[in-house]
Amino acid sequence: MSLPDHYTILELLPTASQREIKQAYRRLVKQFHPDTNNQSNHSHEQMLRINFAYEVLGDPAQRQAYDQQRLVISSRAVGVAVNISTENYHQARQKDTDFALWLRNVYEPVSKIIRNIIRPLQEQIDQLAADPFDDVLLEEFQGYLGKSTTLLSAARSRLQACPNPARAGAIALNLYYCLNQIDDGLEDLYTFTLNFDDSYLHTGQELFRIATGLFREANAAVKTSTPL
Known part of the structure; x- marks a missing residue:
């Protein structure tokens, strides 16, 4: 299971501040807006991804939930998980x-x-x-x-x-x-x-x-x- 990489979509590091997220969003909106981009189909798709990413990362509560989920998935990917066999039955x-x-x-x-x-x-x-x-x-x-x-x-x-x-x-x-x-x-x-x-x-x-x-x-x- 993988989640959309909202940080990559907004060209940011996971440590970015809320201000940096807003700045990146504004910059990408100007870059990919269909009215200023020749590749209208591609830019429309990209704008939807950008808007979706900003909807999540721009809201501190949603961002926190997203970051926690990324951490869970990342932990599983490197094999850091609870071993059920060691838990109480x-x-x-x-x-x-x-x-x-x-x-x-x-x-x-x-x-x-x-x-x-x-x-x-x-x-x-x-x-x-x-x-x-x-x-x-x-x-x-x-x-x-x-x-x-x-x-x-x-x-x-x-x-x-x-x-x-x-x-x-x-x-x-x-x-x-x-x-x-x-x-x-x-x-x-x-x-x-x-x-x-x-x-x-x-x-x-x-x-x-x-x-x-x-x-x-x-x-x-x-x-x-x-x-x-």
Whole structure:
């Protein structure tokens, strides 16, 4: 399991100050903004990565959580991990139980919600594309956005109400980032229904694509965290 290297994206060292992070973000925005970059597709992709990286590193609380997760993954990579065989048998069993309960009570319902938001998007867009100015089609699309917003709120509440065990840290972190991207995507998609500016539609779709990737990372983390 690997996390996006936000420090590399912003061309910074992990020891960078919040001021240096902000300065790097402003510099890269000027460099890769599609309006000033000839390679529009590449610059658009890069801008999304830059914005995502700054969203995490620019917020001290999110940065701290991200740094802690990087440390956990780095420790595993060099083989620094708790040897279960040296732990008390009952403690190890309790950790297994806590992890299984978290998967059942948090990961599974949140995953179901994410799928119920992401999967219908393309079909909803295809239906609206028949006539974006049709009141009925527009109302149906806005209904999908409204329902998705309600589902998103439920997913966030469940994720926040049940603290994850350490073993589920990578899973929870990717779900958290995934929900953030969905939230931003829904906002852009709703803005599109107000002004019919295609840029909001495309950005919303791209944010959902990023959310899908983060969701896959969460699923992959489940497989690597679950004993065979």
